[in-house]
Amino acid sequence: MKITGLKVNHLSKPLGFELNKPVLSYRIEDCEGSFQTEAMIQLSLKPDESGVVYETGILKNAYDSETGRVTEGIDSIGWKLDVSLLPRTRYFWRVYAKTDAGEQAFSDWDWFETPKAEGEAWKAQWITSPFEKDVHPVFKGSFEVRGEVESARLYCIGLGMYEASLNGCPVGDEVLMPGFYPYDKCLQYQTYEIVPCKGLNRIEFVMGDGWYKGRYGLKWKVMRYGYAYRLLAEIRVRYTDGTEEVFGTGSDWKAVPGAIQMDSIYDGETVDMNASDPTRACPAPIAEFDGEKILHARSGTRLKIQERRSAVRVPGDKAIYDFGQNMVGWVEIHRALPKGCRLVIRYAETMRDGELYRENLRGAKCTFTYVSDGKEERIRPHFTFFGFRYIEIECDCAISAEELVGCVIHSEMDRIGFIKTSDEWINRLFENIIWSQKGNFLEIPTDCPQRDERMGWTGDIQVFSDAALYNTDCAAFLRKFQRDLALEQKSIDGSVPCVVPMGGYPLAGVTGWGDAAAVIPWQLYLHSGDIGVLEQSFESMRGWVDYITRQTEAQNTAPLWTRSQQLGDWLALDGTDVYGGTDRGMIATAYYYYSAYLTALAAKELGRREEEEAYTRLSGQIRDAFRAEYFTPAGRIACETQTACVMTLYLKLVPENAYERTCELLRKKLYEAGMQLETGFLGTPWLLPILTAIGNADMAYRLLLRREYPGWLNEIAHGATTIWERWNSIEPDGSMNRDQMNSFNHYAYGSVGAWMFRSMCGVAPDERAPGFRVLRVEPHPSRRMAFAEAELMTPLGKAKAAWKWTDKAHATFALEVPFGCRALVRLPGENEELTLTKGRYEWNLEIAPDAPDGLDAGWREALNEPSTRAAVEVNFPHAIRGIPFQYEMQTLRQLTESPFSELTKEEIEALETAVINAQNS
Numbered sequence: 008m009k010i011t012g013l014k015v016n017h018l019s020k021p022l023g024f025e026l027n028k029p030v031l032s033y034r035i036e037d038c039e040g041s042f043q044t045e046a047m048i049q050l051s052l053k054p055d056e057s058g059v060v061y062e063t064g065i066l067k068n069a070y071d072s073e074t075g076r077v078t079e080g081i082d083s084i085g086w087k088l089d090v091s092l093l094p095r096t097r098y099f100w101r102v103y104a105k106t107d108a109g110e111q112a113f114s115d116w117d118w119f120e121t122p123k124a125e126g127e128a129w130k131a132q133w134i135t136s137p138f139e140k141d142v143h144p145v146f147k148g149s150f151e152v153r154g155e156v157e158s159a160r161l162y163c164i165g166l167g168m169y170e171a172s173l174n175g176c177p178v179g180d181e182v183l184m185p186g187f188y189p190y191d192k193c194l195q196y197q198t199y200e201i202v203p204c205k206g207l208n209r210i211e212f213v214m215g216d217g218w219y220k221g222r223y224g225l226k227w228k229v230m231r232y233g234y235a236y237r238l239l240a241e242i243r244v245r246y247t248d249g250t251e252e253v254f255g256t257g258s259d260w261k262a263v264p265g266a267i268q269m270d271s272i273y274d275g276e277t278v279d280m281n282a283s284d285p286t287r288a289c290p291a292p293i294a295e296f297d298g299e300k301i302l303h304a305r306s307g308t309r310l311k312i313q314e315r316r317s318a319v320r321v322p323g324d325k326a327i328y329d330f331g332q333n334m335v336g337w338v339e340i341h342r343a344l345p346k347g348c349r350l351v352i353r354y355a356e357t358m359r360d361g362e363l364y365r366e367n368l369r370g371a372k373c374t375f376t377y378v379s380d381g382k383e384e385r386i387r388p389h390f391t392f393f394g395f396r397y398i399e400i401e402c403d404c405a406i407s408a409e410e411l412v413g414c415v416i417h418s419e420m421d422r423i424g425f426i427k428t429s430d431e432w433i434n435r436l437f438e439n440i441i442w443s444q445k446g447n448f449l450e451i452p453t454d455c456p457q458r459d460e461r462m463g464w465t466g467d468i469q470v471f472s473d474a475a476l477y478n479t480d481c482a483a484f485l486r487k488f489q490r491d492l493a494l495e496q497k498s499i500d501g502s503v504p505c506v507v508p509m510g511g512y513p514l515a516g517v518t519g520w521g522d523a524a525a526v527i528p529w530q531l532y533l534h535s536g537d538i539g540v541l542e543q544s545f546e547s548m549r550g551w552v553d554y555i556t557r558q559t560e561a562q563n564t565a566p567l568w569t570r571s572q573q574l575g576d577w578l579a580l581d582g583t584d585v586y587g588g589t590d591r592g593m594i595a596t597a598y599y600y601y602s603a604y605l606t607a608l609a610a611k612e613l614g615r616r617e618e619e620e621a622y623t624r625l626s627g628q629i630r631d632a633f634r635a636e637y638f639t640p641a642g643r644i645a646c647e648t649q650t651a652c653v654m655t656l657y658l659k660l661v662p663e664n665a666y667e668r669t670c671e672l673l674r675k676k677l678y679e680a681g682m683q684l685e686t687g688f689l690g691t692p693w694l695l696p697i698l699t700a701i702g703n704a705d706m707a708y709r710l711l712l713r714r715e716y717p718g719w720l721n722e723i724a725h726g727a728t729t730i731w732e733r734w735n736s737i738e739p740d741g742s743m744n745r746d747q748m749n750s751f752n753h754y755a756y757g758s759v760g761a762w763m764f765r766s767m768c769g770v771a772p773d774e775r776a777p778g779f780r781v782l783r784v785e786p787h788p789s790r791r792m793a794f795a796e797a798e799l800m801t802p803l804g805k806a807k808a809a810w811k812w813t814d815k816a817h818a819t820f821a822l823e824v825p826f827g828c829r830a831l832v833r834l835p836g837e838n839e840e841l842t843l844t845k846g847r848y849e850w851n852l853e854i855a856p857d858a859p860d861g862l863d864a865g866w867r868e869a870l871n872e873p874s875t876r877a878a879v880e881v882n883f884p885h886a887i888r889g890i891p892f893q894y895e896m897q898t899l900r901q902l903t904e905s906p907f908s909e910l911t912k913e914e915i916e917a918l919e920t921a922v923i924n925a926q927n928s
C-alpha cells in the first residue's frame with residue numbers, strides 16, 4: 008500500500024501561495040482493501056516526527072450508505088486543515104491511513120510553505136523607473152550576507168512584468184510573472200526560494216510591459232492598467248544562529264536602461280543587447296503607489312516552459328521552420344551571433360503557397376527582433392508569447408533547424424485523462440483538444456493564443472470546462488479564474504463580464520458567457536469533490552442569477568429573458584450571422600434556468616436551506632414559463648433548430664407531451680441536413696450527449712466520425728493539430744476563411760472531449776457523491792471503431808474503462824474502479840444498474856445492432872456506401888441518374904416522396920426493405 012499524490016489546495020508543494028485554510032488531498036494505491044477505514048494527518052516544522060506541531064489523531068471513517076460520501080473522519084479527496092498557520096513558514100505533512108483489509112501505511116513527508124501574513128507590512132518600498140516611459144528599466148539592488156544562511160526567500164511583485172536574477176542566475180523557473188489577474192482590484196506577489204552567497208549579493212529585475220501596461224484587449228488603449236513600471240521586493244535571510252535579516256527595495260536601488268526596446272503580448276519583442284547602458288544608472292525613485300492595499304499572496308498555478316520541441320526546415324527558398332505542432336510559447340536559440348547581427352523571427356500558425364499565413368493574426372505583429380552584442384546567449388523573448396507552428400527567420404548568419412528550441416509555455420496542470428481508440432483520426436482529435444487546452448491555459452483560460460485577442464472569454468471556458476477537468480487537474484487554475492470573475496462581477500453590479508480580467512472591456516451580462524459564474528464552479532465541484540470551490544463561488548453563482556432576475560424584471564419579461572443583447576449560439580451554421588439560427592431569448596431563458604438550477608444544487612450541498620428553496624422555486628418558475636412560451640400546448644417546439652432541440656432536451660425543459668416529438672425533430676433535422684451538425688458554441692457541447700441519451704448513440708458517432716465539412720474530423724483532414732475556432736476555418740474548397748475572426752487554436756469545440764470520456768468510454772462523475780466517490784459507468788460501444796479506452800486519474804485513483812469488439816455481435820468491456828470509489832455501472836442493453844467497489848472487472852457483452860436508418864438516411868451518405876448504393880440502383884435507379892431538385896433534398900425518403908420520383912407505394916416499401924438489408928449487412 009502506498010499513499011501518493013499529496014496536494015494542498017490542488018497544488019503540489021505550493022511555495023508562498025495563498026492558502027487560507029488549506030485543503031489537503033492524497034491517494035491510496037497498490038493495496039488489497041477497497042476503502043479507507045481510518046486516517047491521521049500530521050503537521051510538522053521538520054521533515055520528521057520531531058517537529059510535529061499538530062496531528063488529527065487517528066480518525067475513524069464513516070460513509071453514507073446511500074451515496075458513499077464520507078460522513079466522518081478524513082476524506083482523502085479534500086480535508087480542510089483548520090488550524091492557524093504561521094506566516095512564511097515551511098510546514099511538512101504526512102498522512103497515515105488504514106484500509107478495510109487491515110493494511111496501513113504512512114506517506115512520505117511532503118511540504119507546503121505559507122506566504123506572508125495577510126496585510127503584513129513590507130520591509131520594502133515600491134520603486135519606479137526614472138526614465139522616459141518607453142525605456143524598459145532594469146532595477147538593481149544589493150545586499151550583504153553576514154553569516155551562515157539557513158534559508159532565504161524573495162517576496163516580490165513587478166509591474167508590468169519582471170524577470171529576477173540573483174548574482175547573474177535566474178531566480179526560479181517561471182516566466183511572464185507576476186501573471187495576469189484584474190490588476191486594478193488585486194495584485195499578487197510571488198515567493199521564491201533563493202540561495203545567496205556570503206558577502207555581497209547582486210539582485211536584478213528586468214522589467215517589461217506585459218498585460219499590465221502594454222497593448223492588450225479589444226479596446227486597446229483602455230486595457231492598460233497603469234503606465235509606470237513598479238517593483239516591490241523583500242529579501243529575508245534566515246541565519247543558522249536563528250536570526251533574520253530583511254532587505255528590500257528602497258532608495259538605495261538603482262535603475263539602468265535595459266536591452267528590451269519593446270515588448271507586447273500581441274506584437275512580440277525587440278531586444279537590442281547593445282542598448283543597455285550602465286553609464287545611465289541612476290537611483291530608482293520611490294513610487295507613489297499604495298498597491299499594498301490590494302496586494303495578496305499569489306493564487307492559481309505556476310507558469311513555466313513545460314516542453315521543448317524541435318523543428319525541421321520547410322523545403323523552399325525561405326527560411327521557414329516547422330515545429331510539427333500548433334503550440335504556444337516562443338523559440339529559443341542558444342548561441343553567439345556577431346556583434347550588431349540582427350535576427351528577426353516571425354511567427355504563424357499556418358502556411359499558404361509556400362509562405363507564412365499571418366492574416367488571421369489580425370493586428371498582432373507576432374515578431375521577435377534581436378540585435379546581438381557578440382556574446383553567447385539564450386536568445387529569446389521575455390515578456391510575450393506566440394501561438395504558432397511555423398516561424399520564418401531573417402538573419403545574416405545562417406541558423407540551422409537543430410539550433411531552434413520550441414518552448415511550450417502553459418500553466419502547470421497535471422495531465423490526468425487519456426483516450427485511445429482504434430481510429431487514428433479520433434486519437435489525433437483528442438490530442439488536438441489537449442494541445443488547445445495547453446495553448447489556452449496560460450495564466451487565464453483564453454479564447455485563442457495568437458491574434459490580437461487572447462482574452463479570458465467566459466463563454467469559451469464555460470463550455471470547455473468539463474473537458475478541461477477530464478484532461479487535467481486544473482482545479483487550482485480554474486479556481487483562480489473564478490476568483491477573478493467574482494472580483495470583476497462585484498464591480499459591475501452582479502453582472503458577469505464576457506472577458507475576465509475585464510481591463511476596461513465593457514461587454515457583460517450575456518447568456519452562455521455570464522453563466523461561467525455558475526457552471527464552472529459546479530463542474531469543478533463535480534470533478535474535484537472539493538466543497539471549498541462552492542464556498543468560494545456561491546456568492547458569484549447567485550449574484551449572476553439575481554442579476555438576470557433584475558434584468559427580466561426591469562424589462563417586464565420575467566421570468567423569460569428575451570430582451571438583452573446576446574451572442575446566441577455563437578458561430579452556429581444555421582443562421583445568417585455569427586449568432587446562429589436559434590432564438591436568442593430562448594437560449595437566454597434556458598441558460599437562466601440552468602444557472603438557477605445549479606445555484607439551488609450548490610446551496611443544497613452547502614446546507615443553505617433558504618437559498619436552496621429560493622433557487623429551486625425560481626428555476627421551477629423559469630421552466631414553467633419557458634414551456635409556456637416555447638412549446639405549443641400540443642407539444643411542438645417553437646424554434647426548430649438542432650440547438651433548440653438539444654438544449655431543451657439536455658436541460659429537461661421539454662414538457663412530457665413534447666418529448667418524443669422533440670427527439671424526433673432533432674433526428675429529422677440531422678437527417679435533413681445530411682447528418683451534418685449545425686450547432687455553435689452553446690449547442691455543440693450537448694449535441695452528442697443528448698443523442699446518446701435519447702438512444703441515438705450511433706448518430707453521435709456518425710457526427711463525430713464525419714470527415715467532411717462540417718465536423719471535427721474535417722479539421723484533421725486538413726492537417727489540424729489543434730481545434731479550430733470555426734467549423735470552416737478552412738473552407739470546404741481548401742481556401743482560408745476570409746473572416747477576420749479565424750483562429751486555428753480555439754478550444755470551444757473541443758468540448759466534445761468530455762463526451763468521449765462520459766459516453767464513448769463511459770466514465771463520469773456523479774452528483775450523488777462528487778469527486779468520483781461515485782463513478783457513473785455507462786459505455787456506448789460503436790461498431791464504427793474496433794476499440795476505445797479511457798484512463799482517468801480521479802481524485803481517488805486510476806479509473807479505466809475499455810471496450811473492444813470480439814466479433815460483430817460481441818464485445819468485451821473492462822473496468823477498473825479506484826480505491827474508495829463506488830461505481831454504478833449500466834452495461835449496454837442492460838437495464839439493471841450494478842454497484843461495484845474497487846477492483847478490476849471484465850464482461851463479455853452481446854450487443855444488438857443499432858436500428859438502421861432505412862430511408863431516413865441522407866441520400867449522399869447512402870450512395871457513398873457500396874451495398875446501400877447497390878440496393879438503390881436496383882430499386883430506385885432514378886436516384887442514381889438524378890431527379891429534378893435532388894440537390895435541394897437530403898434524405899432518401901425525401902427523394903422517394905418527390906413528385907418526380909415516380910415510385911409506387913409498393914416500390915417504396917421494396918426499396919426500404921432492400922436499403923435496410925444493405926444497412927444491416
Ligand code: BGC
Pocket residue numbers: 454455460464466467574577748
Ligand atoms: C472570441 C470568442 C468569443 C467571442 C464572443 C471572439 O472574438 O474569439 O471565442 O467567445 O468573441 O463574442
